[in-house]
Amino acid sequence: MSFTVHVTPSGHQFSTEEGETILDAAERQGIVMPYGCRNGLCGSCAGTLEQGAVSYPGEEESDLAIGGENQCLTCKAVASSDITIHIKEVESTKEIEVRTLPSKVDEMEQLAHDVMRVYLKLLENQRLQFLAGQYLDFLMEDGRRRAFSIANAPHDDERIELHIRRVPGGEFTDYVFDTMKSGSIERIQAPLGGFYLREDSDRPLIMMAGGTGFAPLKGIIEHAFHIGIDRPIHLYWGVRAEQDLYLAELAEKWAAERENFQFTPVLSEPDEGWTGATGWVHEAVVADYPDMSAYDLYMSGPPPMVFAGKDAFLAVGLPEDNMYSDVFEWAKDNPNK
Structure with a gap:
């Protein structure tokens, strides 16, 4: 049976599935609540239950960090009715x-x-x-x-x-x-770091990775899928040769399974027989999107790629406020990424 969770003071609401914890249901629907251990032992996820009832299946409440009569540990609590819970959501890093x-x-x-x-x-x-x-x-x-x-x-x-x-x-x-x-x-x-998905936008998403710059974009894309974002997402992944596309099969699987997802690998030093995109990855993006004024763009990778991309994307109308980047530094083994 599904129940509705109303959150104060934000006014958000979301539904829970049978047996689903409040925290899991919130995350599935893009609402970020605080938590620590996910085991009910630290109390970091606690909110105040203002209306309705919850249960803790398989748990002894005496073993949980419940600090008061109306306190609710969202990482373990399962709604038994429609509920209202007072908790401060996470809105930024x-x-x-x-x-x-x-x-x-x-x-x-x-x-x-x-x-x-x-x-x-x-x-x-x-x-x-x-x-x-x-x-x-x-x-x-x-x-x-x-x-x-x-x-x-x-x-x-x-x-x-x-x-x-x-x-x-x-x-x-x-x-x-x-x-x-x-x-x-x-x-x-x-x-x-401040590189994360801005969920309040409804603009289509272009994502551009260089090398292992794929890593944070993988996390962002999987999060977008999990919370049900249906905006178009186009991932470009620039590497030197095909062997450097170390998880290409994962991106290809996403593209095969999801209508709103596209994947374009780009090789700067293409292997013999390669029939895909070649050259610099930011140039491949601009070739496909000569007007970027209506998009959000996330890019992650080495500085030359990010800086060249920024200049190129601004030149074709991408608003600077809609461009987010994570700059890696491969050339030196130092404290910077």
């Missing part, structure tokens, strides 16, 4: 706590000759709240930092997914490829 904490390397998978997918898990069943597209810093013992974008969407937060490209001569990325292993404990600070 400023409202999400940046945390410094240990994490465990849960799994590693080499996706390409120079790209490693690393999955992290927080200790003691904690969860990291973040917005799709944000990044984290690895904290090294000497005080230096290494930044990598989070590649998964917030609703899929049991683990943190990273795509780490090996930088020639890069101390940290050499460590990832040669020394890091499952079970390693790493200190991180997260979430960081």
Whole structure:
């Protein structure tokens, strides 16, 4: 049975499916509520139940961090009727706590000759709240930092997914490829950055990635799918050669399954027999969209791509306020992305 959740003071409302927690239902419908552990133990997700009733299936309420008679832990509570809950929603990155904490390397998978997918898990069943597209810093013992974008969407937060490209001569990325292993404990600070999907827009979306700039866009796209955004989305992914499209099959699957999604890979040094787009990825975007005045654009990758793209897109009418970017720095193994 489905119930309606009314949220104050925002005035938002959404529906829950049978057995679905309030937090899961909110995330599925694009409403961001605060949370911490997702286990009902920290109280970060608590709101005040103003009307209606909830239950905690399979849970002993005495084991949960319920602080008062009308307090509702949205990460565990399931609506038993239409309800009204008072809770402060997360409206920007400023409202999400940046945390410094240990994490465990849960799994590693080499996706390409120079790209490693690393999955992290927080200790003691904690969860990291973040917005799709944000990044984290690895904290090294000497005080230096290494930044990598989070590649998964917030609703899929049991683990943190990273795509780490090996930088020639890069101390940290050499460590990832040669020394890091499952079970390693790493200190991180997260979430960081202001690159995330602006959900209040109804403009079609163009997304442009360079190399592992695909990572944050993957998280944003999966989040958009999860919350039911039906705006057209066109992903361009620029790499040197076909082997660098390390998750092309995923983007192709999205395109095959969703009418509102298009995928255009672009090779700057095309392989023999390649019949797709070639050249610089921003030029491929402009060739397809000579008037960008009606679009939102998200781009992520190395500085030359981002800066060339910005100039080109402004020249064809894209409003600067509708352009969002995450600039990676591959050339140096330094604190910047």
